[in-house]
Amino acid sequence: MEDDEDPPLAIRIEDIPGDSPPEASSRRPDSPAAAGDSPVGVTVITGYLGAGKSTLVNYILNARHGKRIAVILNEFGEEIGVERAMINEGEGGALVEEWVELANGCVCCTVKHSLVQALEQLVQRKERLDHILLETTGLADPAPLASVLWLDDQLESEVRLDSIITVVDAKNLKMQLDEHRNSTSFPEAFLQIAFADVVILNKIDLVSDRGHLEDLETEIRNINSLATVIRSVKCQVDLLKLLDRQAYGAKNLAHLSELLEDGKSLPSSSRHDHTVSNMCIYELQPVDLTKVRLWLDDLLWEKSSNMDVYRCKGVLNVHSSNQLHTLQAVREIYEVVPAREWNQTEKKINKIVFIGRNLDLNKLNDSFRGCTVTV
Numbered sequence: 243m244e245d246d247e248d249p250p251l252a253i254r255i256e257d258i259p260g261d262s263p264p265e266a267s268s269r270r271p272d273s274p275a276a277a278g279d280s281p282v283g284v285t286v287i288t289g290y291l292g293a294g295k296s297t298l299v300n301y302i303l304n305a306r307h308g309k310r311i312a313v314i315l316n317e318f319g320e321e322i323g324v325e326r327a328m329i330n331e332g333e334g335g336a337l338v339e340e341w342v343e344l345a346n347g348c349v350c351c352t353v354k355h356s357l358v359q360a361l362e363q364l365v366q367r368k369e370r371l372d373h374i375l376l377e378t379t380g381l382a383d384p385a386p387l388a389s390v391l392w393l394d395d396q397l398e399s400e401v402r403l404d405s406i407i408t409v410v411d412a413k414n415l416k417m418q419l420d421e422h423r424n425s426t427s428f429p430e431a432f433l434q435i436a437f438a439d440v441v442i443l444n445k446i447d448l449v450s451d452r453g454h455l456e457d458l459e460t461e462i463r464n465i466n467s468l469a470t471v472i473r474s475v476k477c478q479v480d481l482l483k484l485l486d487r488q489a490y491g492a493k494n495l496a497h498l499s500e501l502l503e504d505g506k507s508l509p510s511s512s513r514h515d516h517t518v519s520n521m522c523i524y525e526l527q528p529v530d531l532t533k534v535r536l537w538l539d540d541l542l543w544e545k546s547s548n549m550d551v552y553r554c555k556g557v558l559n560v561h562s563s564n565q566l567h568t569l570q571a572v573r574e575i576y577e578v579v580p581a582r583e584w585n586q587t588e589k590k591i592n593k594i595v596f597i598g599r600n601l602d603l604n605k606l607n608d609s610f611r612g613c614t615v616t617v
């Protein structure tokens with residue numbers, strides 16, 4: 243580690259004001275800020291134990307992007323301080339404005355309320371902040387984080403989920419995925435890939451067989467066809483591909499359209515885990531937005547069809563609207579927003595890609611068709 247003469251403030255969770263833990267999905271870290279300010283982006287960095295998360299944080303902090311970055315680290319209790327000590331605080335590049343260490347539990351469960359409080363505290367100093375990196379423990383399920391961070395511009399929130407980056411270890415990924423393949427439990431490595439916007443296939447220097455790397459990429463795409471997969475050594479990836487992705491905003495529409503264009507129903511026979519799949523539904527008839535919301539509530543919250551949808555993204559052709567709407571969901575949290583006017587040359591269509599367990603294409607199609615409006 244480099245010398246650091248003037249280390250930034252680390253905030254212990256017990257110093258964060260507030261007492262009763264809020265319900266994460268209903269609580270939004272919205273504190274006062276100047277009108278017109280854009281929300282601070284939060285990049286969630288996840289990945290299995292030892293995959294290279296801290297290496298990525300280090301790399302971002304030390305890159306010459308000039309951003310003022312706050313880092314939130316989540317560690318299990320006794321490790322507090324260890325992780326931070328391993329990270330070089332951005333000499334010559336980034337300015338680390340704050341460190342927030344979330345101890346005594348994993349950020350995806352017990353310290354979720356602490357994360358909300360930490361974010362509230364950070365955004366009070368928003369004028370000093372450009373971006374927040376949240377490094378999770380290697381065993382975190384990123385979905386509950388998205389429920390905390392899923393904030394949209396319309397709500398004039400102070401922070402927004404920028405993207406979920408999952409770092410995977412090219413040497414060990416196969417073993418990690420295989421380990422739980424035949425068990426009833428679900429490997430964190432699998433879930434972390436399923437939720438990712440970007441998957442960094444790291445440590446490729448440790449894999450000499452190029453064919454093996456291609457197999458891993460296929461395996462990653464089988465779990466999540468929506469993610470961008472980038473190979474790396476020591477997480478050295480072009481930062482333009484990592485920060486300010488706005489993966490959850492309408493600005494990302496071009497990328498979304500590209501993904502949907504490629505979207506195809508993967509036959510479950512091509513998968514090792516037959517319960518997880520990628521599927522895409524298409525529908526030309528315009529839809530009734532109220533019915534779509536009820537459908538999503540039923541699919542994602544009630545799970546009355548027994549499908550477990552981790553992720554879905556899509557565009558909607560909404561009845562009586564000139565606007566193309568985007569749909570984004572991470573587990574049960576979703577949003578549908580108008581993004582832009584349809585181009586005159588564009589065929590108005592509903593296209594939605596799903597990633598999840600026990601997906602049934604026929605059931606998805608049938609239930610979605612119930613949202614259409616006959617014109």
Ligand SMILES: Nc1nc2c(ncn2[C@@H]2O[C@H](COP(=O)(O)OP(=O)(O)OP(=O)(O)O)[C@@H](O)[C@H]2O)c(=O)[nH]1
Nearest residue numbers: 290291292293294295296297380444445475476477
């Ligand atoms: N050979 C090789 N080693 C790497 C690479 N990236 C990271 N490492 C090493 O892998 C080890 C683990 O990296 P970390 O960045 O600490 O991984 P982590 O995901 O933060 O680990 P945990 O927080 O313990 O889950 C360190 O010794 C890194 O130097 C890589 O691309 N190639």
